[in-house]
Amino acid sequence: RKEVEQDPGPFNVPEGATVAFNCTYSNSASQSFFWYRQDCRKEPKLLMSVYSSGNEDGRFTAQLNRASQYISLLIRDSKLSDSATYLCVVYKSGNTPLVFGKGTRLSVIA
Amino acid sequence: DGGITQSPKYLFRKEGQNVTLSCEQNLNHDAMYWYRQDPGQGLRLIYYSQIVNDFQKGDIAEGYSVSREKKESFPLTVTSAQKNPTAFYLCASSIRPNEKLFFGSGTQLSVL
Numbered sequence: 001r002k003e004v005e006q007d008p009g010p011f012n013v014p015e016g017a018t019v020a021f022n023c024t025y026s027n028s029a030s031q032s033f034f035w036y037r038q039d040c041r042k043e044p045k046l047l048m049s050v051y052s053s054g055n056e057d058g059r060f061t062a063q064l065n066r067a068s069q070y071i072s073l074l075i076r077d078s079k080l081s082d083s084a085t086y087l088c089v090v091y092k093s094g095n096t097p098l099v100f101g102k103g104t105r106l107s108v109i110a
Numbered sequence: 111d112g113g114i115t116q117s118p119k120y121l122f123r124k125e126g127q128n129v130t131l132s133c134e135q136n137l138n139h140d141a142m143y144w145y146r147q148d149p150g151q152g153l154r155l156i157y158y159s160q161i162v163n164d165f166q167k168g169d170i171a172e173g174y175s176v177s178r179e180k181k182e183s184f185p186l187t188v189t190s191a192q193k194n195p196t197a198f199y200l201c202a203s204s205i206r207p208n209e210k211l212f213f214g215s216g217t218q219l220s221v222l
Binding site (some may be wrong): 031032034036041042043044045046049087089091094095096097098100101102103 | 143151152153160198204209211212213214215216218
């Protein structure tokens, strides 16, 4: 099993739709979790950190399920500008670097 | 403004040539990283450094070298031993290994 797994997509959704991505991780000792957004040929940018209690930022909601070892990202009322690749990032423990998933591509269509 | 600066934005390498990608940060971060991204692929870790004068190999270190003589700087050299260097290279930094990463804008390296 890969350390961090994501469905590569693409997810093609109409404007205004609600879409959700999941990301599974293999190490139950993982401690920190993040969602990044990457536009084509640009650097990834932090979208949100994922806390045990879940967190919400406007139209975006992130949740952590430790029992099933996955994190999720929910996007409500999708905009054309949400079209991007969403990267799941997991920190295990100690001084090991963050581990990136390969990303899920989202296309929001007018 | 604080941030990470990568240069150049585009770089071309001839066969057998070594090239160096620059990465400078003024965020006072201890940890710095180099990633490689191929089209349609995720980020793969080349090297990372958690403190000055120390660095570790990532998943794909062969054909690359780094140095960390100053906290602010983490240059990456793509050597002639790297037979398939064409890719998008991203530098990043973080306060600590478990903290969020801040990225530079990337360098696109191509082979002539």
